[in-house]
Amino acid sequence: MIMSERLSDELIDEIRASADIVDVISEYVQLKKKGRNYFGLCPFHGENTPSFSVAPDKQIFHCFGCGAGGNVFSFLMDIDGLSFIEAVQKIAERTGKDIPALSVQTDHASPKTEKEKQLFDLHELLNKFYHHLLVNTKEGQKAYLYLENRGISKDAIDTFQIGYAPGSWDFVKNYLEKKGFSHSIIEESGIIVKSTQGDRTFDRFRNRIMFPIHDHSGNTVAFSGRVMETDGNEPKFLNSPETPIFKKGNIFYNFHRARPEIRKKDACILFEGYADVISAFHAGIKHGIATMGTSLSDEHIKILKRNVSTAVLCFDSDDAGVEATYRAGRLLEANGITVLAASIPNQLDPDEFIRQYGGERFQTEVVDRSQTFMSFKLSYLRRGKNLMNEGERLLYIEEVLKEISKQSSAIEKDHYLRQLANEFSLSLEALKEQEKQYSIQQDKSLRKQQKVMPQQISTFSKKEKKLAPAYVTAEKMLLSHMLQNDQLVWEIQKLLQNQTFNIDEHQAIFTYLAAYYEEGNSPDVSQFLDFIKDQSIKRLVTEISLIQIQEELTEPELNDYIMQVLKQKKLLMIKEKEREEREAESSKDYVKAARIAMEILQLRKTL
Ligand SMILES: [Zn+2]
Structure with a gap:
């Protein structure tokens, strides 16, 4: 078995320190020096x-517009869509650092277990093997011609690492065993399947075109195999089952390649199939992604929310595609993402359109002409209704009014109400009145929902740029000082008297930082960033580390910040007690209510 060598933390630190982040970023962004720092136009939005x-x-970058940030490795990962190890390699090459051969390095920042590591290795190796079979062997030739006929270029085959699985029952199984992978790992990868009778196992993918599926760091984690000609008995696409390294609902196809463009445009195009993504990519439209043939999961939505404010839905133009657009659009819209719906002329799939008319026309005639989700909904609601029939017409108008009442923009509301009034020769006033009724109902049910579901608190969402309350600023200032001074961590821990920060993300940084210093590391933001796994926490760290602070934290300043943090804790406690008091009162337990009232009084005194 080919062993992949891991890079030691020391070596990674050394490589990071060997390059100047200003030099590296200058190759992508025009930077101008202003004071101590450099500024330029953000490549991510x-x-x-x-x-x-x-x-x-500090050897870090940060965008005050979109919140992107990190050290030199994160920059390369984001802009070039590299994995962590690839970014380390790229810097090492630049600065001429020698690093151990990483031929099958699975380039995952830190696979959690030995098993995961082996699964990564297996997929990486098999990816290369399938690709080799397609491109270089006689068996693969038929598949190669098939792809060529479908307009998939050599370039696309190489970029997307498309491969071929031979029509044998045990070829791949034997290959992997020869390479030293254990039977249990091969079985766990889903590459082989157990037969229904007996213990016999055989290759899952036979005589199929293989599309490797990558996770968002660029590791191959699964495969999707497509049949060339189907007799109806075989599914057109066959996917790897879920494994410890592959969860369908966590992955968008092509995300790691599309990410730089997605971040730059603050938008993505969501396609239905891999072929659409691949065709679009090679026609120059590089922010296309697709789900693994599933509908959008909660995790998908989270990923999109972190990365884009607009999603263009570009599904097939058949009925199923229209239904899928409606469902996905509603989900995305409910999560605050602006939705645009593209429709493709002549009942074509995106892939077919691009092959017939090219990427430029796809951009101008399909993507640029996407309609707002509201106008998509208008035509969606109209489907299958005979508007000459009075009953159906009224139903349609009612449905449309309900949709309009969900719009937040008054201008949009007005626009669609007028459109409706004109089309059906109705009084605009009457429509407005009816719409208002729906709006009120809407608000009521929304408020009910919010009571049930506590609102998620996000301290660093793009849209909330209000003036922060004092305790938030205090926590940030404390963290900012702790990033420069390790001794402070212990001092602040003591002063907080076992309390935590109010903002969860701040507490997470605090905890990371304590662990980081405990391992004997010295203050170094750039190094610390590699210590953190969570992307959004990383960004917050870069943001906080750029707060302009004095070198020294004076005693009064420190005490003031601590006081703010603890005060907020007490305020929350008081609120909670007030709630308990009201409860006690309403259940006529006046003794309890009085006792709680005293406690509240005591707490207030300490504020
Ligand atoms: Zn930015």
Whole structure:
């Protein structure tokens, strides 16, 4: 078995320190020095005034516009869609550092278990093997011609690492065993299947075109095999089963390649199939992704929310595609993502359209002409209704009014109400009145929902840029000082008297930082960033580390911050007690209510 060597933390630190982040970023962004830092136009979101900054003293970057940030490795991962190890390799190559051969390095920042590591290795190896079979062997030739006939170029085959699984029952199984993988790992990978009778196992993918599926760091984690000609008995696409390294609902096809473009455009195109993604990519439209043939999961939505404000839905133009657009659109819209619906002329699939008319026309005639989700819904609701029939017409108008009442923009509301009034020769006033009724109902049910589901608190969402309360600023200031001074961590821990920070993300940074210093590391933001796994926490760290602070934290300043943090804790406690008091009162337990009232009084005194 080919063993993949891991890089030691020391070596990674050394490689990071060997490159200047300003030099590396300068190759992608025009930077201008202003004071201590450099500024430029952010490569991750469209902007006209520079809000992207690079701090050479801390060796980090941060965008005040979109919140992107990190060290030199994160920059390369984001902009080039590299995995962590690939980013390390790229820097090592630049600076001429010698690193151990990483031929089948699975380039995963830190696979959790030995089993996962082996699964990554197996998929990586098999990916190369399938690709080799397609491109270089006689058996693969038929599949190669098939792809060529379908307009998939050599370039696309290489970029997307498309491969071929031979029509044998045990070829791949034998290959993997020869390479030293244990039977249990091969079985766990889902590459082989147990036969229904007996213990016999055989290759899952036979005589299929193989599309490797990558996780968002670019590791091959699964395969999707497509038949070339189907006799109706075989499914058109066959996917790897879920494994410890592959969860369908967590992955978008092509996400790791599309990410830089997605971040730049603040938008993505959601396709139905791999072929659409591949065709679009090679026609120059690089922010296309697709689910693994499933509908959008909660995790998918979370990923999109972190990365885009707009999603263009570009599904097939058949009935199933229209239904899928409606469902996905509603889900995305409910989660605050702006939805656009593209429709493709002549009942074509995106892939077919691009092959017939090219990428440029796809951009101008399909993507650029996407309609708002509201106008998509209008035509969706109209489907199958005979508007000449009075009953159906009224039903349609009612449904449309309900949709309009969900719009948040008054201008949009007005626009669609007028459109409706014109089309059916109705009084605009009457429609407005009816719409208002629906709006009120809407608000009521929304408020009910919010009572049941506590609102998720996000401290660093793009949309909330209000003035932060004092305790938030205090926690940030404390963290900012702790990033520069390890001794402070212990001092602040003591001062907080076993209390935590109010903001969960701040507490997470605090905990990471304590662990980081405990391992004997010294203050170094850039190094610390590699210590953190969570992307959004990383961003928050870069943001906090760029707060302008004095070198020294004075005693009064420190005490003031601590006081703010603890005060907020007490305020929350008081609120909770007030609630208990009301409960006690309403259940006529006046003794209890009085006792709680006293406790509240005591707490208030300490504020
Ligand atoms: Zn930005």
